[in-house]
Amino acid sequence: MPVEIERKFLLRDDSWHAQVERSEPMAQGYLVDAQALRAGLAHASVRVRVAGARAWLNIKAATLAIARAEFEYPIPPDEAQTMLVTLCNGVLEKTRHHVRVDGTLFEVDEFAGDNAGLVVAEVELSAVDAPFPRPPWLGREVSALARYYNVNLIAHPYRLWSPAERAAEDAAC
Numbered sequence: 001m002p003v004e005i006e007r008k009f010l011l012r013d014d015s016w017h018a019q020v021e022r023s024e025p026m027a028q029g030y031l032v033d034a035q036a037l038r039a040g041l042a043h044a045s046v047r048v049r050v051a052g053a054r055a056w057l058n059i060k061a062a063t064l065a066i067a068r069a070e071f072e073y074p075i076p077p078d079e080a081q082t083m084l085v086t087l088c089n090g091v092l093e094k095t096r097h098h099v100r101v102d103g104t105l106f107e108v109d110e111f112a113g114d115n116a117g118l119v120v121a122e123v124e125l126s127a128v129d130a131p132f133p134r135p136p137w138l139g140r141e142v143s144a145l146a147r148y149y150n151v152n153l154i155a156h157p158y159r160l161w162s163p164a165e166r167a168a169e170d171a172a173c
Helices: 013-021 034-038 077-086 152-153 163-170
Strands: 003-011 020-032 043-049 054-061 069-075 091-101 104-111 121-124 138-141
Touching: 013 020, 013 091, 020 077, 020 152, 043 077, 043 152, 054 077, 091 152
Parallel strands: none
Antiparallel strands: 003 069, 003 121, 003 138, 020 043, 020 091, 043 054, 054 069, 091 104, 104 121
16 A cells, blocks of 8 residues: 655745745645544545646545555546536645755645645655754644644635634744
């Protein structure tokens, strides 16, 4: 079974911009949404994502963990666009920046729309305890905090977080 091992971090500052190799806008929506997951009605999130001329379906175990079962399948972009418009309860938009540090790829997601202002970095690893570089711009780890999962950002976007929630995040970095 394919397993994704991913850690997610807030950022201390925007100095990562100087290391961006490439960037791409993305749109994604969920065919199984956060409400169904929270209610225990689903064991996986099912996402459709479009990035440029590529699109795919992604199925990921609905667990709060660094390592989760994940399946991904390419689909025609026009079908993905139709799914985003007709089958998803909200669409999340972001720009994904590819930043390499000492040979390790960090994917920095800069969110737009209702999640504008939120920026997180993800790093995929070969093992849960695999070492990876810690650039100065990397802040607090939020891998185990459900509100940072993309599926939850559609249901409870960053703009709706209370000032106290945002201040706590800023202070933690």
